Amino acid sequence: MASVLFSTIGQAVGGPFAAGIGATVGASLDSALTRRGSADDSYVQQSAYGEEVRALFGTTRSAGHLVWALPPAAGGGRKGDGRREADASFAIAVSTGPVLEIGRIWADGREIRSADGVFAFDVTMRLHSAPVARPDPLIVAAEGAGGAPALRGLSHVVFEGFPLGSFGNRIPSLSFELVADRDTPDAWLGVVAADAGISVGQGASPIAATGFVSSGAARSDDLQRLARMSGAELALVDGRLRLGGAAREFDVPFDERLQPGGDTDLEQQSVRTEPPTAVSLIYIDPDREYQRGLQRAARDRAGRQVQLSWAMSSSAAGAMELSRRLLLREEAGCDRISLQLPPRWLHLSVGDEILLEDGGRWRIIRRDIRNFVVTVEAERNVVVGSLPPASSDPGRSLPLPVMPVGPTSLTVFETPVPVFGDGSTVMVAGGGDASWRGADIGVMTNGEVKSIGRLEAGRAFGTLLSPLPMGPDTIWDERNVILVDVPGSESLLSRDGIAVLSGAGLIRVGNELIQVRDVQRQGDGALRLSGLLRNRFGTRGPDTGWPIGTPMVELPASGVPSLSISAEMIGREQLILAEGRGDPPGGTEFSYHVEGRGLAPLAPVHVSARIRADGVFECRWVERRRSAWIWSDEGVLPAQQFVWWLRAPGGEVRNLAVSGSQLLLDAQQRLALLGTPWSLGECRLEAVGDGPEWVRCSPWVNF
Numbered sequence: 001m002a003s004v005l006f007s008t009i010g011q012a013v014g015g016p017f018a019a020g021i022g023a024t025v026g027a028s029l030d031s032a033l034t035r036r037g038s039a040d041d042s043y044v045q046q047s048a049y050g051e052e053v054r055a056l057f058g059t060t061r062s063a064g065h066l067v068w069a070l071p072p073a074a075g076g077g078r079k080g081d082g083r084r085e086a087d088a089s090f091a092i093a094v095s096t097g098p099v100l101e102i103g104r105i106w107a108d109g110r111e112i113r114s115a116d117g118v119f120a121f122d123v124t125m126r127l128h129s130a131p132v133a134r135p136d137p138l139i140v141a142a143e144g145a146g147g148a149p150a151l152r153g154l155s156h157v158v159f160e161g162f163p164l165g166s167f168g169n170r171i172p173s174l175s176f177e178l179v180a181d182r183d184t185p186d187a188w189l190g191v192v193a194a195d196a197g198i199s200v201g202q203g204a205s206p207i208a209a210t211g212f213v214s215s216g217a218a219r220s221d222d223l224q225r226l227a228r229m230s231g232a233e234l235a236l237v238d239g240r241l242r243l244g245g246a247a248r249e250f251d252v253p254f255d256e257r258l259q260p261g262g263d264t265d266l267e268q269q270s271v272r273t274e275p276p277t278a279v280s281l282i283y284i285d286p287d288r289e290y291q292r293g294l295q296r297a298a299r300d301r302a303g304r305q306v307q308l309s310w311a312m313s314s315s316a317a318g319a320m321e322l323s324r325r326l327l328l329r330e331e332a333g334c335d336r337i338s339l340q341l342p343p344r345w346l347h348l349s350v351g352d353e354i355l356l357e358d359g360g361r362w363r364i365i366r367r368d369i370r371n372f373v374v375t376v377e378a379e380r381n382v383v384v385g386s387l388p389p390a391s392s393d394p395g396r397s398l399p400l401p402v403m404p405v406g407p408t409s410l411t412v413f414e415t416p417v418p419v420f421g422d423g424s425t426v427m428v429a430g431g432g433d434a435s436w437r438g439a440d441i442g443v444m445t446n447g448e449v450k451s452i453g454r455l456e457a458g459r460a461f462g463t464l465l466s467p468l469p470m471g472p473d474t475i476w477d478e479r480n481v482i483l484v485d486v487p488g489s490e491s492l493l494s495r496d497g498i499a500v501l502s503g504a505g506l507i508r509v510g511n512e513l514i515q516v517r518d519v520q521r522q523g524d525g526a527l528r529l530s531g532l533l534r535n536r537f538g539t540r541g542p543d544t545g546w547p548i549g550t551p552m553v554e555l556p557a558s559g560v561p562s563l564s565i566s567a568e569m570i571g572r573e574q575l576i577l578a579e580g581r582g583d584p585p586g587g588t589e590f591s592y593h594v595e596g597r598g599l600a601p602l603a604p605v606h607v608s609a610r611i612r613a614d615g616v617f618e619c620r621w622v623e624r625r626r627s628a629w630i631w632s633d634e635g636v637l638p639a640q641q642f643v644w645w646l647r648a649p650g651g652e653v654r655n656l657a658v659s660g661s662q663l664l665l666d667a668q669q670r671l672a673l674l675g676t677p678w679s680l681g682e683c684r685l686e687a688v689g690d691g692p693e694w695v696r697c698s699p700w701v702n703f
Helices: 002-033 137-143 185-195 219-230 316-332 497-501 667-674
Strands: 034-036 056-063 065-069 073-075 085-095 101-107 110-113 124-128 155-163 174-179 211-213 234-237 240-243 249-251 270-272 278-285 291-298 305-313 335-341 353-355 361-370 373-380 409-413 425-431 439-445 448-455 461-464 482-485 506-509 512-523 526-533 551-554 562-564 573-580 588-593 605-611 617-622 641-647 653-659 662-665 682-687
Touching: 056 085, 056 101, 056 185, 056 305, 085 137, 085 174, 101 124, 137 155, 185 219, 211 219, 219 305, 219 316, 278 316, 291 316, 305 316, 409 551, 409 573, 409 588, 425 448, 425 551, 425 573, 448 562, 482 512, 497 512, 497 526, 605 682, 617 682, 653 667, 662 667
Parallel strands: 034 305, 249 353, 278 305
Antiparallel strands: 056 174, 056 211, 065 085, 073 085, 085 155, 101 110, 101 174, 124 155, 211 305, 234 240, 270 335, 278 291, 335 373, 353 361, 361 373, 409 425, 425 562, 439 448, 439 573, 461 482, 461 551, 482 526, 506 512, 506 551, 512 526, 573 588, 605 617, 617 662, 641 653, 641 682
């Protein structure tokens, strides 16, 4: 911020040259006030050449480097639907050291793999831990045995068939929960120090960390950060560098100190800088999905502040304790003294402690020998023991659970009367669980899958929570209600009666189409549906009603995927495929037996039969046609052909071909039909044509 501010001021005062000077001054001020590490970059996925892959310690979250990829492969679309979703195969380098296992994975900040190893979609993943013995077989197959990079010094993850549709058909930025080792933080310090030829002594403070990400710049940066975490100081012991351990102590009496200019006042040889008022530590909080956290230890005074940003995984309590220790050390380091000693003190080294007569302990940070005078510079050394517990609040985390996308559940049906448009069709509806995101619907035709549409997520889809008895189909069913479990759906809404009569609120329960007027949400995903119009579009339910667990699906007003059928298809099996993210390769299959309900002529209604006083048998009915399902101005239509069936009390069955809307039989005709005069029995009419019998036949009528 200071660089921006000073650059703006410089631009206003002296033009571009002054702006550059102001930016330099501001950057220096930023650097002095704020000390940053690599925590801000630990989630950024890299892909540029020359970027350094970091080393990992413990368990932490880190992004990687895209080191290999195949061109995305288009897929997921069907012939004629124009949809193309791609998947990709690629490799991500995650560490220069070994990786024992992978936990959770995030893509563009969204968790796509749970701690249990469950992905939100189907993908193949392989982990290769350094040192890698041989290249991944997918890379070998793509690049050839002679051209496949082995990536021997890099732990890397290979994804095969990673779906890109949810990420704009691009490879998302991935970050991983990685277990590099199960050692203690002291062991990490030993590994980093050993690379620099530095030994580690005993006595360092325990490091309250569960993971650490290398800075990627130099081992010296990592060594400095780990040393500051543990409180270990660098010392020169027997000509070798050592971190931590017990320091050598020396009493330096007053008369041994050479006083320049005859000055005997120790205060004139000391320098005190302004101590910081606070230390803010930015860290990685594993309790909050490894998001960055901040803990601050502060004094009740004004002054400069120190801000540290380390790619260190720690709990909030551990980070708070570390920030308090760092503040104490920063305060102690503000007191420094400079002493000049005679040659007999040549054995003093950096890291030694000198004790003065006032009881102060000072750690040597610099030694200079000139003209047989040993000049040492030391800072006050404060032994930080156990600190009283302090309150620390990591904040609230609201992680989204990984919900593997479930497969598509299909319901395929026909109706005697067209629901959407004209003609006879096989219609497809369905849904899935709360994680379901839709599916492309196709039909197998002559060995080829042809798209017929798509089912979108968000529609009500569930099962009955209570039985649904049968109700009237000629008036509103105000007695029965539908109680259904439809988690995650908000699309089914209450409508007024006019809207329902115009086609709104259509659902399918079992094989029955119902229209709903009133929708009440009961909580926990339950809906109470009332104000019902039953047996719509020529459908009908069983006389016993629908039991608990019967599937229910909402049918949108815009229509559903459908397949037009002809009379030649009646009796055949039609294979229907649903291909969504949770469906198996090739799609979820559903085999449907085509009945031809939309092709079957409709049975007549209002059938009545009687023996008149003049001995003539009279049967009347009213024809039904799909084109006249709603009153229209089509005029007089040609008479339908029917088969009239008679069932006598003795069980004999006879039939006659009839047309029109009535049948009259006198006594002679009745005698000729059955061989005996009959005055009791039952009859029904069957419309001549193809399709299910229950669509074409009226109920039996007694006379």
